[in-house]
Amino acid sequence: MDDRLAFEDIRYDRPAARVARITLARPDKHNAQGLRMLYEINDALDIAMEDDDVNVVIVAADGKNFSSGHDLSDRSRIGDLRLPVLGFGGYRHPGPQGHMSREQEVYLGFCWRWRNLPKPIIVAVQGKAIAGGLMLIWPFDLIIAADDAEFSDPVVAFGMNGHEFFVHAFELGHRKAKQMLLTGEPIRAEEAKALGMVNEVVPRAELEGFTLAMAEKIASRPAIGLKTAKMSVNQSMDAQGLWNAIQSAFNLHQFGHANNYALHGQLVDPAGLETIRREARASRKDEA
Numbered sequence: 001m002d003d004r005l006a007f008e009d010i011r012y013d014r015p016a017a018r019v020a021r022i023t024l025a026r027p028d029k030h031n032a033q034g035l036r037m038l039y040e041i042n043d044a045l046d047i048a049m050e051d052d053d054v055n056v057v058i059v060a061a062d063g064k065n066f067s068s069g070h071d072l073s074d075r076s077r078i079g080d081l082r083l084p085v086l087g088f089g090g091y092r093h094p095g096p097q098g099h100m101s102r103e104q105e106v107y108l109g110f111c112w113r114w115r116n117l118p119k120p121i122i123v124a125v126q127g128k129a130i131a132g133g134l135m136l137i138w139p140f141d142l143i144i145a146a147d148d149a150e151f152s153d154p155v156v157a158f159g160m161n162g163h164e165f166f167v168h169a170f171e172l173g174h175r176k177a178k179q180m181l182l183t184g185e186p187i188r189a190e191e192a193k194a195l196g197m198v199n200e201v202v203p204r205a206e207l208e209g210f211t212l213a214m215a216e217k218i219a220s221r222p223a224i225g226l227k228t229a230k231m232s233v234n235q236s237m238d239a240q241g242l243w244n245a246i247q248s249a250f251n252l253h254q255f256g257h258a259n260n261y262a263l264h265g266q267l268v269d270p271a272g273l274e275t276i277r278r279e280a281r282a283s284r285k286d287e288a
């Protein structure tokens with residue numbers, strides 16, 4: 001057995017011929033993404049890419065919510081878990097310098113790498129995908145949403161511009177991107193589909209089966225056609241300046257952390273967390 005399959009925060013399985021599936025498996029924390037989860041996803045994607053019997057990958061999540069974003073309680077450090085795979089280096093520098101290196105590795109680096117992998121990757125989303133949770137969705141190719149899915153990036157409340165893989169305007173159009181960021185409010189599944197951000201919306205109970213059926217259909221096609229079609233669409237977005245836009249926003253993101261560091265002695269404005277939690281509680285009351 002491949003040693004890398006001994007995962008803790010995800011599962012890797014093969015639910016159908018030529019289909020691999022990665023499942024986020026921390027439902028008690030709403031699939032908050034600590035370093036371990038991010039490195040495990042990266043390893044699992046490597047396994048799927050190296051396997052010539054896999055044509056398509058599904059990314060799914062256990063539990064009520066797809067992901068609550070970065071694990072705000074994670075105190076592990078790059079190098080505690082395994083050697084860095086992208087090697088930006090400088091992770092141990094204090095303050096914003098080291099923080100920027102770490103975010104280049106585990107957020108920007110991973111997301112851009114995942115976005116450019118040669119096989120199609122389909123994400124199945126239910127419940128909330130908050131801030132960094134979008135980084136486990138937007139790098140991938142097709143998005144199937146349950147009818148209860150909602151997408152938000154409320155981190156302006158932390159004094160930040162948004163999460164680190166800044167493709168918001170490409171995903172939503174510039175006006176909706178601004179609304180999402182400036183208000184912190186979620187975009188729900190049907191609206192996300194109308195905006196072209198989500199491919200299909202299905203009842204929650206049908207999410208797994210629908211996604212698997214689509215994956216099997218795609219997986220029956222030749223790998224070279226899948227790879228070149230994916231690359232061609234990606235390159236048309238590259239030609240519109242996607243990568244340059246992402247990097248510019250990443251630099252502003254680092255400025256935001258440095259500013260918070262200077263003002264609050266930490267990388268985010270601590271008042272923001274309470275704002276986000278209060279608004280999440282209020283939205284649950286509205287739903288009840």
Ligand SMILES: C/C=C/C(=O)SCCNC(=O)CCNC(=O)[C@H](O)C(C)(C)COP(=O)(O)OP(=O)(O)OC[C@H]1O[C@@H](n2cnc3c(N)ncnc32)[C@H](O)[C@@H]1OP(=O)(O)O
Nearest residue numbers: 028029030032068069070071072073130131132163276280
């Ligand atoms: C640039 C920055 C990017 C980022 O991604 S920053 C992170 C942004 N995300 C958030 O701020 C999300 C905060 N979490 C929430 O708003 C709520 O949670 C939810 C709406 C997701 C769920 O609410 P409910 O159903 O009431 O569950 P619960 O009691 O709040 O959470 C259950 C357990 O999950 C932990 N948890 C939730 N989100 C995170 C997280 N992002 N990082 C670490 N832990 C998290 C809690 O603390 C708690 O834990 P325990 O059971 O031990 O008390």
